[in-house]
Amino acid sequence: MTVHGTIVLLIIGLALQLWILNLIRRDRLYAGYGVFLVTAIAVVMLVVAVPLLLAGVTRVVGAIFPVSALTLLALGFIFVTLVYVLTQVTIVSNRLAAAIQELAVQRAKEDAERPLARQAPDR
Amino acid sequence: MDNSVHRFGEDRQRSRILAAIPAYNEAATIEHVIRRVRESLPDFDLLVVNDGSTDATGEILDRLNVTVARHLCNLGYGRAIQTAIKFAEKCEYDFLITLDADGQHYPEQVLGLYEASRAEGWDLLIGSRYVKSHDYSDSPLGRRIGMRLFSMLVRAIAGRRIYDTTSGLKVIRRPVFKVLSRWHFIDFHAEAIVYLLRLGYSIGEYNVTVAARTHGQSMYSMLSHIAYPLKTALILLLGVFEAELTRRKQSA
Numbered sequence: 148m149t150v151h152g153t154i155v156l157l158i159i160g161l162a163l164q165l166w167i168l169n170l171i172r173r174d175r176l177y178a179g180y181g182v183f184l185v186t187a188i189a190v191v192m193l194v195v196a197v198p199l200l201l202a203g204v205t206r207v208v209g210a211i212f213p214v215s216a217l218t219l220l221a222l223g224f225i226f227v228t229l230v231y232v233l234t235q236v237t238i239v240s241n242r243l244a245a246a247i248q249e250l251a252v253q254r255a256k257e258d259a260e261r262p263l264a265r266q267a268p269d270r
Numbered sequence: 271m272d273n274s275v276h277r278f279g280e281d282r283q284r285s286r287i288l289a290a291i292p293a294y295n296e297a298a299t300i301e302h303v304i305r306r307v308r309e310s311l312p313d314f315d316l317l318v319v320n321d322g323s324t325d326a327t328g329e330i331l332d333r334l335n336v337t338v339a340r341h342l343c344n345l346g347y348g349r350a351i352q353t354a355i356k357f358a359e360k361c362e363y364d365f366l367i368t369l370d371a372d373g374q375h376y377p378e379q380v381l382g383l384y385e386a387s388r389a390e391g392w393d394l395l396i397g398s399r400y401v402k403s404h405d406y407s408d409s410p411l412g413r414r415i416g417m418r419l420f421s422m423l424v425r426a427i428a429g430r431r432i433y434d435t436t437s438g439l440k441v442i443r444r445p446v447f448k449v450l451s452r453w454h455f456i457d458f459h460a461e462a463i464v465y466l467l468r469l470g471y472s473i474g475e476y477n478v479t480v481a482a483r484t485h486g487q488s489m490y491s492m493l494s495h496i497a498y499p500l501k502t503a504l505i506l507l508l509g510v511f512e513a514e515l516t517r518r519k520q521s522a
Contacts, residue, residue: 172508178501248353251339259337
Protein backbone atom coordinates (compact mmCIF):
# COMPACT_ATOMS: atom_id res chain seq x y z
CA MET A 148 0.00 0.00 0.00
CA THR A 149 1.33 3.45 -0.90
CA VAL A 150 2.30 6.04 1.70
CA HIS A 151 -0.21 8.40 0.16
CA GLY A 152 -3.01 5.81 0.50
CA THR A 153 -2.04 5.09 4.09
CA ILE A 154 -2.12 8.78 5.01
CA VAL A 155 -5.52 9.29 3.36
CA LEU A 156 -6.99 6.27 5.17
CA LEU A 157 -5.58 7.39 8.51
CA ILE A 158 -7.06 10.86 8.03
CA ILE A 159 -10.44 9.32 7.13
CA GLY A 160 -10.21 7.07 10.20
CA LEU A 161 -9.37 9.99 12.44
CA ALA A 162 -12.24 12.05 11.01
CA LEU A 163 -14.67 9.16 11.58
CA GLN A 164 -13.48 8.80 15.17
CA LEU A 165 -13.92 12.51 15.85
CA TRP A 166 -17.39 12.37 14.27
CA ILE A 167 -18.40 9.45 16.49
CA LEU A 168 -16.95 11.05 19.63
CA ASN A 169 -18.86 14.23 18.87
CA LEU A 170 -22.07 12.22 18.39
CA ILE A 171 -21.55 10.62 21.79
CA ARG A 172 -20.81 13.99 23.36
CA ARG A 173 -24.05 15.41 21.94
CA ASP A 174 -26.00 12.39 23.22
CA ARG A 175 -26.79 11.29 19.68
CA LEU A 176 -25.05 7.94 20.02
CA TYR A 177 -24.89 5.55 22.97
CA ALA A 178 -21.47 5.30 24.57
CA GLY A 179 -21.72 1.49 24.23
CA TYR A 180 -22.10 1.71 20.43
CA GLY A 181 -19.42 4.41 20.41
CA VAL A 182 -16.85 2.22 22.16
CA PHE A 183 -17.48 -0.53 19.60
CA LEU A 184 -17.18 1.79 16.61
CA VAL A 185 -14.15 3.73 17.89
CA THR A 186 -12.36 0.46 18.70
CA ALA A 187 -13.19 -0.96 15.24
CA ILE A 188 -11.79 2.13 13.53
CA ALA A 189 -8.70 2.10 15.73
CA VAL A 190 -8.01 -1.54 14.78
CA VAL A 191 -8.43 -0.76 11.06
CA MET A 192 -6.15 2.28 11.39
CA LEU A 193 -3.55 0.12 13.12
CA VAL A 194 -3.71 -2.47 10.34
CA VAL A 195 -3.43 0.26 7.72
CA ALA A 196 -0.55 2.02 9.49
CA VAL A 197 1.55 -1.12 9.98
CA PRO A 198 2.27 -2.72 6.54
CA LEU A 199 3.32 -6.00 8.13
CA LEU A 200 -0.07 -6.33 9.82
CA LEU A 201 -1.91 -5.56 6.58
CA ALA A 202 0.18 -8.12 4.72
CA GLY A 203 -0.60 -10.63 7.45
CA VAL A 204 -4.35 -9.96 7.24
CA THR A 205 -4.21 -10.22 3.44
CA ARG A 206 -2.49 -13.59 3.73
CA VAL A 207 -4.93 -14.83 6.36
CA VAL A 208 -8.08 -13.97 4.38
CA GLY A 209 -6.55 -15.25 1.14
CA ALA A 210 -6.76 -11.95 -0.77
CA ILE A 211 -4.44 -11.18 -3.68
CA PHE A 212 -4.26 -7.40 -3.37
CA PRO A 213 -3.87 -5.70 0.00
CA VAL A 214 -6.54 -3.16 -0.73
CA SER A 215 -9.48 -3.19 -3.07
CA ALA A 216 -10.78 0.34 -3.53
CA LEU A 217 -14.25 -0.93 -4.37
CA THR A 218 -14.48 -3.06 -1.27
CA LEU A 219 -13.19 -0.19 0.79
CA LEU A 220 -15.85 2.14 -0.57
CA ALA A 221 -18.55 -0.47 0.02
CA LEU A 222 -17.36 -0.98 3.57
CA GLY A 223 -17.24 2.77 4.09
CA PHE A 224 -20.82 3.07 2.89
CA ILE A 225 -21.96 0.26 5.18
CA PHE A 226 -20.13 1.83 8.09
CA VAL A 227 -21.67 5.27 7.57
CA THR A 228 -25.10 3.66 7.23
CA LEU A 229 -24.51 1.70 10.42
CA VAL A 230 -23.54 4.84 12.34
CA TYR A 231 -26.58 6.66 10.96
CA VAL A 232 -28.97 3.86 11.98
CA LEU A 233 -27.42 3.60 15.45
CA THR A 234 -27.69 7.37 15.81
CA GLN A 235 -31.39 7.22 15.00
CA VAL A 236 -31.89 4.33 17.44
CA THR A 237 -30.10 6.32 20.15
CA ILE A 238 -32.16 9.45 19.49
CA VAL A 239 -35.45 7.53 19.59
CA SER A 240 -34.56 5.59 22.74
CA ASN A 241 -33.33 8.78 24.44
CA ARG A 242 -36.66 10.43 23.65
CA LEU A 243 -38.53 7.39 24.93
CA ALA A 244 -36.49 7.34 28.14
CA ALA A 245 -37.06 11.08 28.64
CA ALA A 246 -40.82 10.58 28.16
CA ILE A 247 -40.86 7.68 30.65
CA GLN A 248 -38.90 9.76 33.17
CA GLU A 249 -41.14 12.79 32.72
CA LEU A 250 -44.24 10.65 33.20
CA ALA A 251 -42.71 9.02 36.30
CA VAL A 252 -41.76 12.39 37.82
CA GLN A 253 -45.15 13.93 37.05
CA ARG A 254 -47.08 11.00 38.54
CA ALA A 255 -44.85 10.89 41.59
CA LYS A 256 -45.36 14.61 42.13
CA GLU A 257 -49.14 14.27 41.85
CA ASP A 258 -49.07 11.23 44.11
CA ALA A 259 -46.97 13.07 46.69
CA GLU A 260 -49.21 16.15 46.69
CA ARG A 261 -52.41 14.18 47.10
CA PRO A 262 -52.47 14.24 50.94
CA LEU A 263 -52.17 18.04 50.86
CA ALA A 264 -55.11 18.28 48.49
CA ARG A 265 -57.17 16.05 50.74
CA GLN A 266 -56.36 18.23 53.73
CA ALA A 267 -57.28 21.45 51.94
CA PRO A 268 -60.58 23.06 53.01
CA ASP A 269 -63.62 22.63 50.75
CA ARG A 270 -64.13 25.37 48.23
CA MET B 271 -46.81 9.29 64.05
CA ASP B 272 -47.36 6.15 62.03
CA ASN B 273 -44.30 5.94 59.85
CA SER B 274 -46.00 3.62 57.41
CA VAL B 275 -48.25 6.41 56.13
CA HIS B 276 -45.65 9.19 56.12
CA ARG B 277 -45.89 11.03 52.80
CA PHE B 278 -43.56 13.66 51.54
CA GLY B 279 -46.03 16.53 51.30
CA GLU B 280 -47.08 16.55 54.91
CA ASP B 281 -44.14 18.53 56.27
CA ARG B 282 -42.86 20.02 53.04
CA GLN B 283 -42.75 23.52 54.51
CA ARG B 284 -39.89 22.65 56.85
CA SER B 285 -38.24 19.75 55.10
CA ARG B 286 -36.41 20.27 51.86
CA ILE B 287 -34.41 17.07 51.89
CA LEU B 288 -35.26 14.14 49.68
CA ALA B 289 -33.96 10.63 50.18
CA ALA B 290 -34.21 8.70 46.92
CA ILE B 291 -33.84 4.96 46.42
CA PRO B 292 -33.54 3.54 42.91
CA ALA B 293 -34.92 0.00 42.88
CA TYR B 294 -34.94 -2.72 40.28
CA ASN B 295 -36.20 -6.16 41.35
CA GLU B 296 -35.41 -5.56 45.01
CA ALA B 297 -38.50 -7.27 46.50
CA ALA B 298 -36.35 -9.14 49.02
CA THR B 299 -34.89 -6.01 50.62
CA ILE B 300 -36.90 -2.93 49.69
CA GLU B 301 -39.44 -3.11 52.54
CA HIS B 302 -36.72 -3.46 55.16
CA VAL B 303 -34.72 -0.59 53.62
CA ILE B 304 -37.75 1.73 53.53
CA ARG B 305 -38.68 0.97 57.14
CA ARG B 306 -35.11 1.66 58.26
CA VAL B 307 -34.99 4.92 56.28
CA ARG B 308 -38.28 6.06 57.81
CA GLU B 309 -37.13 5.17 61.30
CA SER B 310 -33.72 6.79 60.95
CA LEU B 311 -34.72 9.82 58.89
CA PRO B 312 -38.31 10.71 59.86
CA ASP B 313 -37.94 14.31 58.69
CA PHE B 314 -36.65 13.42 55.26
CA ASP B 315 -39.04 12.97 52.36
CA LEU B 316 -38.72 9.67 50.59
CA LEU B 317 -38.92 8.76 46.92
CA VAL B 318 -38.44 5.30 45.46
CA VAL B 319 -37.70 5.08 41.74
CA ASN B 320 -39.12 1.75 40.62
CA ASP B 321 -37.03 1.11 37.53
CA GLY B 322 -39.42 -1.26 35.74
CA SER B 323 -39.20 -4.05 38.32
CA THR B 324 -40.71 -7.34 37.19
CA ASP B 325 -40.87 -8.95 40.64
CA ALA B 326 -43.07 -7.94 43.60
CA THR B 327 -41.25 -4.63 44.24
CA GLY B 328 -44.16 -2.59 42.83
CA GLU B 329 -46.77 -4.30 45.03
CA ILE B 330 -44.60 -3.86 48.12
CA LEU B 331 -44.18 -0.15 47.38
CA ASP B 332 -47.95 0.26 46.92
CA ARG B 333 -48.55 -1.44 50.25
CA LEU B 334 -46.00 0.76 52.03
CA ASN B 335 -47.72 3.91 50.74
CA VAL B 336 -44.47 5.47 49.65
CA THR B 337 -44.03 8.09 46.92
CA VAL B 338 -42.94 6.18 43.82
CA ALA B 339 -41.64 7.31 40.45
CA ARG B 340 -42.46 4.37 38.19
CA HIS B 341 -40.47 3.72 35.06
CA LEU B 342 -42.68 1.84 32.61
CA CYS B 343 -39.69 -0.29 31.63
CA ASN B 344 -36.16 -0.80 32.92
CA LEU B 345 -34.00 2.18 31.98
CA GLY B 346 -30.96 1.37 34.10
CA TYR B 347 -29.39 2.72 37.28
CA GLY B 348 -28.16 5.98 35.74
CA ARG B 349 -31.59 6.90 34.41
CA ALA B 350 -33.18 6.02 37.76
CA ILE B 351 -30.80 8.40 39.53
CA GLN B 352 -31.52 11.02 36.88
CA THR B 353 -35.28 10.63 37.50
CA ALA B 354 -34.67 11.25 41.22
CA ILE B 355 -32.63 14.36 40.37
CA LYS B 356 -35.39 15.62 38.05
CA PHE B 357 -37.97 15.04 40.77
CA ALA B 358 -35.84 16.87 43.35
CA GLU B 359 -35.33 19.74 40.90
CA LYS B 360 -39.02 19.96 40.04
CA CYS B 361 -40.12 19.86 43.68
CA GLU B 362 -37.41 22.39 44.64
CA TYR B 363 -35.58 20.32 47.20
CA ASP B 364 -32.38 21.69 48.69
CA PHE B 365 -30.67 18.33 49.12
CA LEU B 366 -31.02 14.98 47.44
CA ILE B 367 -29.66 11.89 49.16
CA THR B 368 -29.36 8.70 47.12
CA LEU B 369 -29.21 5.25 48.72
CA ASP B 370 -29.08 1.76 47.25
CA ALA B 371 -32.12 -0.50 47.59
CA ASP B 372 -30.12 -3.63 48.37
CA GLY B 373 -29.76 -2.80 52.06
CA GLN B 374 -25.99 -2.33 51.95
CA HIS B 375 -26.16 1.26 53.18
CA TYR B 376 -26.99 2.01 56.79
CA PRO B 377 -29.67 4.75 56.86
CA GLU B 378 -28.46 5.51 60.40
CA GLN B 379 -25.26 6.94 58.90
CA VAL B 380 -27.08 9.17 56.44
CA LEU B 381 -27.85 11.86 58.99
CA GLY B 382 -24.14 12.30 59.71
CA LEU B 383 -23.43 12.41 55.99
CA TYR B 384 -26.09 15.05 55.45
CA GLU B 385 -24.93 17.15 58.43
CA ALA B 386 -21.35 17.03 57.15
CA SER B 387 -22.50 18.06 53.68
CA ARG B 388 -24.45 21.01 55.05
CA ALA B 389 -21.82 22.12 57.56
CA GLU B 390 -18.87 21.84 55.19
CA GLY B 391 -20.76 23.12 52.14
CA TRP B 392 -20.00 20.27 49.73
CA ASP B 393 -21.88 20.34 46.44
CA LEU B 394 -21.61 16.57 46.32
CA LEU B 395 -20.64 14.45 49.30
CA ILE B 396 -19.99 10.76 48.76
CA GLY B 397 -20.55 8.13 51.44
CA SER B 398 -17.20 6.42 51.02
CA ARG B 399 -16.12 2.92 52.02
CA TYR B 400 -12.46 3.59 51.40
CA VAL B 401 -11.68 7.19 52.33
CA LYS B 402 -10.43 6.18 55.76
CA SER B 403 -8.75 2.83 55.14
CA HIS B 404 -7.70 3.27 51.48
CA ASP B 405 -8.07 -0.51 51.46
CA TYR B 406 -10.03 -2.12 48.63
CA SER B 407 -9.29 -5.70 49.66
CA ASP B 408 -12.91 -6.51 50.59
CA SER B 409 -13.97 -6.19 46.94
CA PRO B 410 -13.61 -8.82 44.21
CA LEU B 411 -10.44 -8.49 42.13
CA GLY B 412 -12.15 -7.06 39.03
CA ARG B 413 -13.93 -4.33 40.95
CA ARG B 414 -10.82 -3.61 42.99
CA ILE B 415 -8.79 -2.96 39.86
CA GLY B 416 -11.60 -0.85 38.39
CA MET B 417 -12.02 1.25 41.51
CA ARG B 418 -8.28 1.91 41.82
CA LEU B 419 -8.09 2.75 38.14
CA PHE B 420 -10.98 5.22 38.23
CA SER B 421 -9.77 6.73 41.49
CA MET B 422 -6.38 7.42 39.89
CA LEU B 423 -8.00 8.60 36.66
CA VAL B 424 -10.12 11.12 38.58
CA ARG B 425 -7.00 12.41 40.33
CA ALA B 426 -5.06 12.62 37.08
CA ILE B 427 -7.80 14.49 35.24
CA ALA B 428 -9.50 16.51 37.94
CA GLY B 429 -6.62 16.87 40.42
CA ARG B 430 -8.45 15.36 43.37
CA ARG B 431 -8.33 11.83 44.71
CA ILE B 432 -11.75 10.28 45.27
CA TYR B 433 -11.36 6.85 46.82
CA ASP B 434 -14.89 5.53 46.30
CA THR B 435 -16.09 6.58 42.86
CA THR B 436 -18.78 3.87 42.64
CA SER B 437 -20.65 4.55 45.87
CA GLY B 438 -24.42 4.86 45.52
CA LEU B 439 -24.67 6.83 48.77
CA LYS B 440 -24.44 10.51 47.96
CA VAL B 441 -25.69 13.88 49.16
CA ILE B 442 -26.29 16.23 46.25
CA ARG B 443 -26.87 19.92 46.78
CA ARG B 444 -29.50 21.83 44.80
CA PRO B 445 -27.20 23.89 42.51
CA VAL B 446 -25.88 20.62 41.12
CA PHE B 447 -29.31 19.21 40.15
CA LYS B 448 -29.53 21.14 36.89
CA VAL B 449 -25.89 20.45 36.04
CA LEU B 450 -26.34 16.70 36.50
CA SER B 451 -29.60 16.52 34.55
CA ARG B 452 -28.19 18.68 31.73
CA TRP B 453 -25.70 16.11 30.43
CA HIS B 454 -25.80 12.32 30.15
CA PHE B 455 -23.84 10.06 32.50
CA ILE B 456 -23.53 6.29 32.71
CA ASP B 457 -24.12 5.69 36.43
CA PHE B 458 -23.26 9.08 38.00
CA HIS B 459 -19.95 7.66 39.20
CA ALA B 460 -16.43 8.71 38.14
CA GLU B 461 -17.67 10.45 35.00
CA ALA B 462 -20.04 12.70 36.96
CA ILE B 463 -17.36 13.37 39.60
CA VAL B 464 -14.83 14.54 37.00
CA TYR B 465 -17.46 16.60 35.18
CA LEU B 466 -18.45 18.41 38.37
CA LEU B 467 -14.86 18.93 39.52
CA ARG B 468 -13.91 20.39 36.14
CA LEU B 469 -16.86 22.78 36.44
CA GLY B 470 -15.54 23.94 39.80
CA TYR B 471 -18.03 22.21 42.10
CA SER B 472 -16.78 20.83 45.40
CA ILE B 473 -16.83 17.09 46.02
CA GLY B 474 -15.94 15.39 49.27
CA GLU B 475 -15.97 11.95 50.85
CA TYR B 476 -17.41 10.95 54.19
CA ASN B 477 -16.47 7.71 55.86
CA VAL B 478 -19.29 5.15 56.01
CA THR B 479 -19.48 1.41 56.50
CA VAL B 480 -21.35 -0.83 54.11
CA ALA B 481 -23.07 -4.12 54.89
CA ALA B 482 -22.47 -7.23 52.81
CA ARG B 483 -25.14 -7.89 50.18
CA THR B 484 -27.51 -10.60 51.46
CA HIS B 485 -30.03 -10.78 48.61
CA GLY B 486 -29.98 -10.43 44.84
CA GLN B 487 -26.91 -9.79 42.78
CA SER B 488 -24.76 -6.87 41.73
CA MET B 489 -26.03 -4.80 38.79
CA TYR B 490 -22.66 -5.43 37.13
CA SER B 491 -22.76 -8.64 35.08
CA MET B 492 -19.70 -10.42 33.62
CA LEU B 493 -20.09 -8.57 30.31
CA SER B 494 -20.56 -5.22 32.03
CA HIS B 495 -17.25 -5.74 33.85
CA ILE B 496 -15.67 -5.17 30.45
CA ALA B 497 -18.17 -2.74 28.91
CA TYR B 498 -18.72 -0.54 32.00
CA PRO B 499 -15.12 0.67 32.46
CA LEU B 500 -14.80 1.39 28.74
CA LYS B 501 -18.08 3.31 28.59
CA THR B 502 -17.34 5.20 31.79
CA ALA B 503 -13.81 6.07 30.68
CA LEU B 504 -15.12 7.33 27.34
CA ILE B 505 -17.83 9.48 28.91
CA LEU B 506 -15.34 10.64 31.56
CA LEU B 507 -12.94 11.94 28.90
CA LEU B 508 -15.73 13.48 26.84
CA GLY B 509 -17.05 15.02 30.05
CA VAL B 510 -13.81 16.94 30.45
CA PHE B 511 -14.30 18.41 27.00
CA GLU B 512 -18.00 19.10 27.64
CA ALA B 513 -17.20 20.79 30.96
CA GLU B 514 -14.68 23.03 29.20
CA LEU B 515 -17.29 23.98 26.58
CA THR B 516 -19.85 24.69 29.32
CA ARG B 517 -17.36 26.88 31.19
CA ARG B 518 -16.56 28.85 28.06
CA LYS B 519 -20.27 29.32 27.33
CA GLN B 520 -20.89 30.49 30.88
CA SER B 521 -17.98 32.94 30.82
CA ALA B 522 -19.05 34.27 27.41
